[in-house]
Amino acid sequence: MRRILLIEQKIESGFDFGKKLNDLGYEICIVNDAFQALVHLESQLFDLVLVDLAIPKMDSFWLLVARKCHTPVITLANTNDVLEKLNAFEMGADDYLSKPFNIRELQLRMNVIKRRGKLTENAIRQTIIEFDDTEYSLTCSGHKITLTNTEYRLFKYLYERQGEVVTKEELQQRVLHKKLGKFDRNLDMHISNTRKKLADRNLSRDLINTVRGQGYSFNF
Amino acid sequence: MRRILLIEQKIESGFDFGKKLNDLGYEICIVNDAFQALVHLESQLFDLVLVDLAIPKMDSFWLLVARKCHTPVITLANTNDVLEKLNAFEMGADDYLSKPFNIRELQLRMNVIKRRGKLTENAIRQTIIEFDDTEYSLTCSGHKITLTNTEYRLFKYLYERQGEVVTKEELQQRVLHKKLGKFDRNLDMHISNTRKKLADRNLSRDLINTVRGQGYSFNF
DNA sequence: CCACAAATGATAACGATTTGCATTTAGATT
DNA sequence: AATCTAAATGCAAATCGTTATCATTTGTGG
Structure with a gap:
């Protein structure tokens, strides 16, 4: 979209x-x-x-x-x-x-x-995530996770495009405000850290899905 | 051009x-x-x-x-x-x-x-700053300064609005992507560090001017 | 099925950013 | 001009972000 x-x-x-x-x-x-x-x-x-x-x-x-x-x-x-x-x-x-x-x-x-x-008209999502912009926290089915500023903005960015695959270039540009270098691993790190936090709270780390060679996508 | x-x-x-x-x-x-x-x-x-x-x-x-x-x-x-x-x-x-x-x-x-x-430009200012987006450096009257990503984006943001006073709220929102807290010191720190780097290269630290109670402005 | 290359995951070290506290400054009040 | 106060600054410590490196996974072509 x-x-x-x-x-x-x-x-x-x-x-x-x-x-x-x-x-x-x-x-x-x-x-x-x-x-x-x-x-x-x-x-x-x-x-x-x-x-x-x-x-x-x-x-x-x-x-x-x-x-x-x-x-x-x-x-x-x-x-x-x-x-x-x-x-x-x-x-x-x-x-x-x-x-x-x-x-x-x-x-x-x-x-x-x-x-x-x-x-074609499937189930309506029941899992909803609440975002708190002021403390970079999100609440999903009762679990509250506090992220860092960058982790939060990345997560939210992906969430707002759920279903879509978002390229690393786009994330780097629009969230990190820098160009994507050849061996740039820092998005991976933020994703990795965020997933760890998700797992710590019994949420699926696969909320953020990696699409090899393309980027990441958010999926319930 | x-x-x-x-x-x-x-x-x-x-x-x-x-x-x-x-x-x-x-x-x-x-x-x-x-x-x-x-x-x-x-x-x-x-x-x-x-x-x-x-x-x-x-x-x-x-x-x-x-x-x-x-x-x-x-x-x-x-x-x-x-x-x-x-x-x-x-x-x-x-x-x-x-x-x-x-x-x-x-x-x-x-x-x-x-x-x-x-x-008109010459009448107003003769100093021109060149920006390098890839390495966050700027060159002003022969002096080259390398800033950090954040310092660079703040400086450029102010530069692009030269003359105007830019509020801390705006900088915080648009450059740092977070809300301005009551005792938020981090803009001041970035400005302070940038000024220090300016001074180190014999450039005026007053390129960035603080407008008490309002914000900062860029001025040659 | 295997070897290989490319992409990703993960740990740790390092550098940048943010925060908290102490101090100074500018402007208002008297 | 002396005092008061809110705002700005300097510095140090804590947190966060980035990079380097190595391990692991995934996909590709033999």
Whole structure:
């Protein structure tokens, strides 16, 4: 899941939101009306369409288009209105979020959609990991693990792309902020140390899976 | 004038154009939306930004960013529309070209900007710092200093915002990737160590200026 | 199935970063 | 100007991150 088309009425409010997503490694494209959305959807491939329900008219128009391009859609609403929620689903949205929401929540739902798309509607994940950004700790099925800053950011980065294989280059660039050297072993060390901590708390060290020659991936 | 950031809507059409420039000795980086542009502008130094005006909306957004990074901007347009031209200048572009244009013409204009830039640059500062991302070293008026990864990224971050006061919060977030604690001393330490290294090489430790209660700023 | 190369795992040593405490400085208050 | 206080700094110790090295695993071609 990489490229996201964000349809926001107020382009400015989309900016910092989009920036956040961008920081997390997504490529964002923001448009503010259905026609532009149409143009973009037809000329480029997107992995997800996020629509602010405040977009006037055209409600289901872009949806049709998205459907044609086999792109999943998540709608965003400003209210917690149940009717609006039902409406979104009726229109054929794949999921729904009401603002303000946590980026993490969005990511989780994106992952669910992604999996649904790939594995044709399988079990919903029940193991959920809670992250604590302030003390670099995570809690998984009752076990709490405290990592170091770097271990934490690596783990979280992988978690946020669960299922995907993340290359060492990417991790090195985006988490460690340095280039990957020829015989660079330091990612391996962080992974190794993290796995040890997982094992110490009776969690599977295979939460982080190594894909030989390619990188690492997170898997429950 | 070396590194150019090219913002093109259709990435393909940017390719051969970019290739031409590349053949002429420029280092080109092509992106196709404002956010990517933002990311690149914030993480690397460019000497010039070329923007295809066909980039939808966002018109002035990337411009703001480029301004922040002290990078000149030339806009490219598909029409010969005078309004568009005026609009470009209003937005603050340094120059304007309508497609199709001669690469020579572009070069001429780039030189003009360069000269313009150098003049003001010389008036303001004559010292220029060269950065080496691979070994975290910088060269300033003949003196070469090697920093650690973190010191280097902090220094560069401040340098890229020269004149501005950058808050500790921001540095902590964007460079150290952690929250600023109440009695957090680690930025101070990095600054202190960097200053020491500057002094060791007969460079002014006041290149990094502390603004009591606010943060740090870079100043020649 | 074996030999070989390449990738990964793991330990330890080393260097960098962070933390805690003591001290100094800048600015506000009187 | 003397005092007070919050912020900044210096230094040392503890923690964390990186590198060097060797062992182990995995995949490839004979």
